[in-house]
Amino acid sequence: MKFVENQQADDTLDLVCRMCPLHLLEPGEKLACLKKGQVLEVLTDYDGALEDIPAWCKKCGQEFLGIVEDEDCYKLYIKKQK
Amino acid sequence: MEQVYLDHASATPVRKAVMEAMLPYFSERFANPSTVYDMGSKIKQAMEEQREKVAQLIGAKAKEIIFTSSGAEANNLAIKGVVLAHRKKGNHIIISSIEHHSVLNAARFFERMDYEVTFLPVDAFGMVDPQRLREAVRKETILVSVMHANNEIGTIEPIAEISSVCKEKGVLLHTDAVATVGNIPVNVDDLGVDLLTLSGVSLGAPKGTGALYFRGGLRLMPLIQGGIQESGRRGGTENIPGIIGLGKAAELAMEELPANMEQAKKLRDRLISGVMKRVEHVKLTGHPEKRLPGHASFCVAAIEGEALIFMLTREGIYANTGSACASKALKTSPVLVAIGVAADLAQGSIVFTLAPGNNADEIEYVLEKFPPAVERLRAMSPIWREKSAA
Numbered sequence: 001m002k003f004v005e006n007q008q009a010d011d012t013l014d015l016v017c018r019m020c021p022l023h024l025l026e027p028g029e030k031l032a033c034l035k036k037g038q039v040l041e042v043l044t045d046y047d048g049a050l051e052d053i054p055a056w057c058k059k060c061g062q063e064f065l066g067i068v069e070d071e072d073c074y075k076l077y078i079k080k081q082k
Numbered sequence: 083m084e085q086v087y088l089d090h091a092s093a094t095p096v097r098k099a100v101m102e103a104m105l106p107y108f109s110e111r112f113a114n115p116s117t118v119y120d121m122g123s124k125i126k127q128a129m130e131e132q133r134e135k136v137a138q139l140i141g142a143k144a145k146e147i148i149f150t151s152s153g154a155e156a157n158n159l160a161i162k163g164v165v166l167a168h169r170k171k172g173n174h175i176i177i178s179s180i181e182h183h184s185v186l187n188a189a190r191f192f193e194r195m196d197y198e199v200t201f202l203p204v205d206a207f208g209m210v211d212p213q214r215l216r217e218a219v220r221k222e223t224i225l226v227s228v229m230h231a232n233n234e235i236g237t238i239e240p241i242a243e244i245s246s247v248c249k250e251k252g253v254l255l256h257t258d259a260v261a262t263v264g265n266i267p268v269n270v271d272d273l274g275v276d277l278l279t280l281s282g283v284s285l286g287a288p289k290g291t292g293a294l295y296f297r298g299g300l301r302l303m304p305l306i307q308g309g310i311q312e313s314g315r316r317g318g319t320e321n322i323p324g325i326i327g328l329g330k331a332a333e334l335a336m337e338e339l340p341a342n343m344e345q346a347k348k349l350r351d352r353l354i355s356g357v358m359k360r361v362e363h364v365k366l367t368g369h370p371e372k373r374l375p376g377h378a379s380f381c382v383a384a385i386e387g388e389a390l391i392f393m394l395t396r397e398g399i400y401a402n403t404g405s406a407c408a409s410k411a412l413k414t415s416p417v418l419v420a421i422g423v424a425a426d427l428a429q430g431s432i433v434f435t436l437a438p439g440n441n442a443d444e445i446e447y448v449l450e451k452f453p454p455a456v457e458r459l460r461a462m463s464p465i466w467r468e469k470s471a472a
Contacts (some may be wrong), residue, residue, distance in 0.1 A: 017166075017302060017304070018304070018313070018314040019307060022310065022313065025310060026313075033145045
């Protein structure tokens with residue numbers, strides 16, 4: 001698991017309280033609104049996302065930057081590559 | 083006169099245009115909107131168009147609407163969904179003491195789990211005092227829920243003022259607007275609410291339809307865990323014909339609201355003044371001005387509301403005692419108790435809820451039949467004999 005600190009983001013997607021497979025559907029829609037090189041922060045309380053999102057990034061050609069474990073959720077950072 | 087239906091708060095007939103819009107979605111347009119092929123994606127598109135219409139009716143964005151099976155479900159989703167999602171903030175909920183059972187019992191559900199619930203008192207007209215709310219809010223308060231208008235007494239609550247208090251204190255606000263959406267203009271930004279419940283029943287849409295508005299970005303724990311429906315906030319294959327009906331009804335309500343309000347108000351005022359003039363010892367319940375346009379509610383001394391309903395039914399007039407639950411449980415209505423109506427007077431509760439389909443002749447017919455029905459019941463009433471003797 002790749003952890004990061006003080007990662008800045010251009011936009012945030014809050015998926016806390018929402019279940020699988022939303023964490024694999026909504027990041028794609030949100031990234032479509034960002035420019036190449038911008039960073040999306042995904043908030044989730046679903047443990048499965050910790051493996052799923054890095055794998056999804058790999059499959060979709062996006063760069064997974066890492067995770068921050070916050071008090072009530074995980075923050076996952078994705079850099080738009082295409 | 084064959085039938086005068088004045089119980090539109092309980093149910094409205096599904097409008098012809100609404101039914102016609104729905105019909106194809108029972109047969110040729112039956113596909114599941116979550117499927118990827120074109121049959122399904124067309125249904126999904128139709129569903130999203132209805133979401134837009136419902137959102138427009140209340141000044142919201144389409145993505146802020148969750149379709150539900152009823153107003154009761156939307157109320158439950160608002161209370162339980164918000165409290166569970168924000169449970170780390172505290173353990174305190176505030177609701178008014180005249181809420182519908184679906185809000186009241188959703189809050190009581192949390193009382194059983196060691197949350198604290200404050201039931202805000204109301205004045206003699208059923209109005210919540212924003213100052214009392216200010217005093218009741220604590221740092222542990224997660225949510226305030228005050229209905230937009232009460233279905234039993236018709237009073238419209240000062241939601242915008244209540245919202246100012248909630249904003250000042252940093253607390254979320256939900257309003258149950260089942261009685262208002264479609265009957266008066268409702269705009270979520272003007273009201274300043276974070277969540278709002280509406281139901282198809284009061285719009286001329288079929289039963290089994292409703293929606294919850296939640297302000298964009300608000301965390302909400304789903305009540306029904308499932309798939310990707312409603313963006314993961316409510317599982318289960320969508321009730322597409324119902325949603326189409328709700329959307330069509332919302333579209334019609336937008337177009338017709340100003341004229342309908344005016345018409346309902348005129349009829350209501352005629353009914354209220356007629357009853358007050360022709361029957362002695364009658365109390366108008368709820369606020370005399372800040373009330374729903376088509377709502378007239380009374381407590382008639384020395385009679386039973388149910389008996390009066392039956393008498394009127396024999397004349398083809400359909401009204402309600404106000405609280406079906408309380409009435410069936412032989413319990414005094416908690417709303418009437420909250421506004422300080424004496425228990426014996428509260429027994430004589432009767433509520434008329436009008437709709438645009440009603441007309442002046444029907445109101446005159448009710449005014450003709452209402453006084454003799456009360457007289458006949460009072461003639462049999464020992465309470466009335468005592469009252470008259472006194």
